Amino acid sequence: MRANNVWLLEAYKRNYSASLTSFFKRLSGYLAASLVVALYGKAGTAIVVLATLVVIDLVMTLSFARLHGEESRA
Known part of the structure; x- marks a missing residue:
């Protein structure tokens, strides 16, 4: 079960963007769920x-x- 969670987090990190427009896209999804x-x-x-x-x-x-x-410093 733990390996599945690690895989899921790795996939999320690969596809994740910290830009403001990406945040607004995620926020619209959160608002839809609410x-x-x-x-x-x-x-x-x-x-x-x-x-x-x-x-x-x-x-x-x-x-x-x-x-x-931390990765960029290494």
Whole structure:
């Protein structure tokens, strides 16, 4: 199971872009997911889903930026 997660993260890192336009594309996807949750669930849950996705995106952005900085120094 761990090997599958590593493969998934490696694929995400290869396809990931930290540009502002890429962030807005990801944000539109997060908003769409929150809208679906709001339509079929509760508005409070949709806000939690949106906040969680944005926080995860920021954490991954910072960790990938840090990893990229370490790779360029080596």
